Amino acid sequence: MSEPSAATMIITGANSGIGLEAAVGLASKGARVVMACRNADKGTAARDIVMQRSGSQRVELMALDLGSFASIRGFAKEALDRFDHIDVLLNNAGAVARHRVETSDGFEQTFGVNHLGHFLLTTLLLDRIKATPDARIVVVASDAHRYAGSGIDFDDLQSTKRYRPFIVYGKSKLANILFTRELSRRLDGSGVTANALHPGFVASNFGRDDPLGKVMMLAGRPFAISPERGARTSIFLASDPSLAGITGEYWYKCAQKQASAKARDDATARRLWDVSENLVASRS
Numbered sequence: 001m002s003e004p005s006a007a008t009m010i011i012t013g014a015n016s017g018i019g020l021e022a023a024v025g026l027a028s029k030g031a032r033v034v035m036a037c038r039n040a041d042k043g044t045a046a047r048d049i050v051m052q053r054s055g056s057q058r059v060e061l062m063a064l065d066l067g068s069f070a071s072i073r074g075f076a077k078e079a080l081d082r083f084d085h086i087d088v089l090l091n092n093a094g095a096v097a098r099h100r101v102e103t104s105d106g107f108e109q110t111f112g113v114n115h116l117g118h119f120l121l122t123t124l125l126l127d128r129i130k131a132t133p134d135a136r137i138v139v140v141a142s143d144a145h146r147y148a149g150s151g152i153d154f155d156d157l158q159s160t161k162r163y164r165p166f167i168v169y170g171k172s173k174l175a176n177i178l179f180t181r182e183l184s185r186r187l188d189g190s191g192v193t194a195n196a197l198h199p200g201f202v203a204s205n206f207g208r209d210d211p212l213g214k215v216m217m218l219a220g221r222p223f224a225i226s227p228e229r230g231a232r233t234s235i236f237l238a239s240d241p242s243l244a245g246i247t248g249e250y251w252y253k254c255a256q257k258q259a260s261a262k263a264r265d266d267a268t269a270r271r272l273w274d275v276s277e278n279l280v281a282s283r284s
Contacts (some may be wrong), residue, residue, distance in 0.1 A: 006032040013093025021231035027054035036064035066117030067103040076124035082243035085132040091118040092140045100163040108158040114172035137194040138237045141176035148174040150263040182269035184248030193247035202230035
């Protein structure tokens with residue numbers, strides 16, 4: 001009898017921080033881990049680290065720039081050509097910028113990468129995920145979604161009127177949770193689960209390319225947890241057998257947590273999905 005194939009788990013932003021630690025943890029459990037990384041050199045170095053620390057050779061690297069719809073579509077096509085099953089999609093990558101900048105498709109970068117990029121990636125892979133028994137979609141959000149006190153501003157999704165970095169970041173994380181909630185609703189009865197999580201305040205390289213992000217991380221480092229601890233909930237949601245069938249929830253420290261009231265607004269979640277579909281289609 002042939003050996004059963006390993007579960008295929010795709011992780012975005014897997015070259016550093018909690019993404020890298022999630023890759024180590026899931027590879028250690030025997031999964032075939034696909035590290036989706038923007039920078040090839042950093043990705044190659046990270047893959048070597050994951051293989052060394054996990055003791056697994058089932059670690060692959062694929063190029064993915066979530067700020068480019070062309071890159072996302074190219075990645076999805078290659079993934080669908082290579083993998084006949086996708087057991088876990090871990091949407092982990094995130095970005096924030098001090099000043100307003102745009103993706104190659106003309107969207108504000110934080111919203112474009114953190115939400116629209118993962119929205120497009122997930123929908124492109126969704127049929128293959130649905131064809132995989134007991135598949136899971138895990139979205140790394142953040143309690144920073146509570147910074148978005150006014151909720152999703154559909155009249156200024158691209159933050160052209162006013163750009164405040166951590167408010168914009170908070171809104172992108174709110175969008176992550178709303179997306180997960182609506183995705184879970186749409187997947188009802190399919191066998192696929194979708195859950196979002198808060199990793200905690202993690203001492204990572206997040207924001208390292210931006211002066212403001214670097215200052216904030218340095219100031220908060222004494223209170224931060226390690227990337228390894230920050231990745232535990234991602235690993236738990238991606239692999240723990242006790243979670244079969246549990247979907248549409250928000251998690252912290254491997255336990256369910258209540259997100260903000262605005263993150264639990266189903267009407268807003270449905271509206272965001274429809275708007276996101278139209279935005280993505282506008283650049284097809």
